[in-house]
Amino acid sequence: MKRTSIVCGVVFLLCLLALPSIGYIGGRVCMPLWVPPFLPAQVVPLGIGFVAGVFLLGAVVRSLIARRDRRWTLGVLAVVIAATGAFRLAAPHSPGYLHGLRDRFVSKVGYARMRQFAEEVSRHHPLVDSEGILIRPDRLKAGSPEQIEQWNDLVSRYPFLNWNFATGTVIAREGLVELTWGSPLVGHWGFQVATTGEVTDLDPDRAWFLRVAEDIQFVNYFD
Structure with a gap:
C-alpha cells in the first residue's frame, strides 16, 4: 500500500504538470495537439491522472482498514x-x-512586424475586400496574376500567413x-492588433486572451 500510494501520487503529479506543457507546446507549433480519434491531447494525462487517483484512494481505504501505512x-x-488546489489557482497564470x-511569434516574427502587417492591410490594401477580409487569390476561380503577385509579396514579408497550410x-x-486559424x-x-487605440478585453465565456501590449493580444476562441 505504501509503494502503491507513492507511485500513484507521483504519476498524478506528473499528469498535472503535463497539462500546461501540452498547451504550451501546441502554442509553439501554432496548432493544438490532438490524439486519435481527434481528441485534445490533454485527455491522455487527464485519463491517466484519474486512474492514478482512483488507485490512490483505494490504497488509502485499504490502509485504513488494515491499519497499515496510514501515514504514507x-x-x-x-x-x-x-x-x-495549487494547480487550479495557478492555472490562469x-x-x-x-x-x-x-x-x-516573438521568436519568429516580432511585435514590430505584426504592427507593420496590421497597418498595411488596414490601409485599403488591394486584397482586402469591402467586408474587410483579406482574400486569397489562389482560392478564387478568377484570381488575376496581379492579385497572386500581391499575395506572394505579402507572404514573402509576413511568412506567418503561410502557417498551418495558409x-x-x-x-x-x-x-x-x-x-x-482553426474551425468551429x-x-x-491567433492574434489581434489595434491600429488605432487599444485592443479590448474579450468575453471570458467566449475566448481566452493574452494581452502583451496595449495594441496587441493573442486570442483563443472556443468556437
Whole structure:
C-alpha cells in the first residue's frame, strides 16, 4: 500500500504538470495537439491522472482498514489534494497555449512586424475586400496574376500567413486587424492588433486572451 500510494501520487503529479506543457507546446507549433480519434491531447494525462487517483484512494481505504501505512497513504493523498488546489489557482497564470503562441511569434516574427502587417492591410490594401477580409487569390476561380503577385509579396514579408497550410483568416475592421486559424469544431486562435487605440478585453465565456501590449493580444476562441 505504501509503494502503491507513492507511485500513484507521483504519476498524478506528473499528469498535472503535463497539462500546461501540452498547451504550451501546441502554442509553439501554432496548432493544438490532438490524439486519435481527434481528441485534445490533454485527455491522455487527464485519463491517466484519474486512474492514478482512483488507485490512490483505494490504497488509502485499504490502509485504513488494515491499519497499515496510514501515514504514507494519507500523506500522499494530502500532497495530491494540495497540489491539485495549487494547480487550479495557478492555472490562469501558468504557461499555456497562448503563452506558447506568443513565444512563437516573438521568436519568429516580432511585435514590430505584426504592427507593420496590421497597418498595411488596414490601409485599403488591394486584397482586402469591402467586408474587410483579406482574400486569397489562389482560392478564387478568377484570381488575376496581379492579385497572386500581391499575395506572394505579402507572404514573402509576413511568412506567418503561410502557417498551418495558409488556412488563416485575416479581418481588418474598425481599426482592428485579426488573424485566426482553426474551425468551429476545434476553436480559433491567433492574434489581434489595434491600429488605432487599444485592443479590448474579450468575453471570458467566449475566448481566452493574452494581452502583451496595449495594441496587441493573442486570442483563443472556443468556437
